[in-house]
Amino acid sequence: MEYKSKFEPPNDVLSAIPPEEDVLWKGRPSFWGLSWHNFGIKWISIYMMILLLVLVVRLGVADTQSAFKQDFFPFFTSGVIAGFFLLVLSAIQVYHTVYVVTEKRIIIKNGAALAFMISVPFKKIVAVNLQKRLGDLGTISFELSSDRRVPYISCWPSVRPWLFKRPQPAFSCVSRVENVGGIIKDSMVGSSSPNFETSKPKDFHSKLKQSV
Numbered sequence: 001m002e003y004k005s006k007f008e009p010p011n012d013v014l015s016a017i018p019p020e021e022d023v024l025w026k027g028r029p030s031f032w033g034l035s036w037h038n039f040g041i042k043w044i045s046i047y048m049m050i051l052l053l054v055l056v057v058r059l060g061v062a063d064t065q066s067a068f069k070q071d072f073f074p075f076f077t078s079g080v081i082a083g084f085f086l087l088v089l090s091a092i093q094v095y096h097t098v099y100v101v102t103e104k105r106i107i108i109k110n111g112a113a114l115a116f117m118i119s120v121p122f123k124k125i126v127a128v129n130l131q132k133r134l135g136d137l138g139t140i141s142f143e144l145s146s147d148r149r150v151p152y153i154s155c156w157p158s159v160r161p162w163l164f165k166r167p168q169p170a171f172s173c174v175s176r177v178e179n180v181g182g183i184i185k186d187s188m189v190g191s192s193s194p195n196f197e198t199s200k201p202k203d204f205h206s207k208l209k210q211s212v
Contacts, residue, residue, distance in 0.1 A: 029173045108171070
């Protein structure tokens with residue numbers, strides 16, 4: 001496994017790939033998916049719904065103007081501002097994140113302020129976990145055989161959520177995730193992995209295993 005954190009990764013990730021190695025897929029996280037699941041827009045939405053419920057309740061015990069100005073508008077405004085900044089941060093993160101699958105490896109370039117790139121050959125991947133989300137969105141995480149620890153903070157949000165002890169790099173919130181998972185599976189099988197198995201654990205829709 002190779003990764004760069006002290007030195008600036010190349011702007012064009014494809015330039016770091018050997019010319020004889022074909023690129024099978026290149027993509028980015030979904031903006032709305034990353035905003036909703038990783039940058040807290042889901043919680044901002046819940047906060048707004050609670051505010052609306054409070055406003056409805058307050059309208060029954062106070063005059064409309066007082067309930068709106070004192071109990072709703074200040075908190076609603078703070079929620080809108082917070083949501084706006086989270087959407088901006090999400091857009092910046094999406095713009096600076098690139099996922100690549102080649103014939104021999106997966107590559108993750110991640111980060112705006114702290115640029116980070118990881119290149120993992122298939123022979124270093126023990127298992128591939130595919131977690132489905134709403135619609136065709138999903139996250140594909142990679143369990144590695146290498147003892148070299150992936151820095152969780154530097155690689156976030158391109159890591160498997162809540163796995164801090166042994167972080168797993170991931171294609172986070174990608175669209176058409178099952179198609180991407182199929183490309184990864186086919187390329188891993190084609191790169192000399194005869195002992196390739198598929199199973200379905202409880203917390204993931206599918207788990208692709210490769211014996212190294």
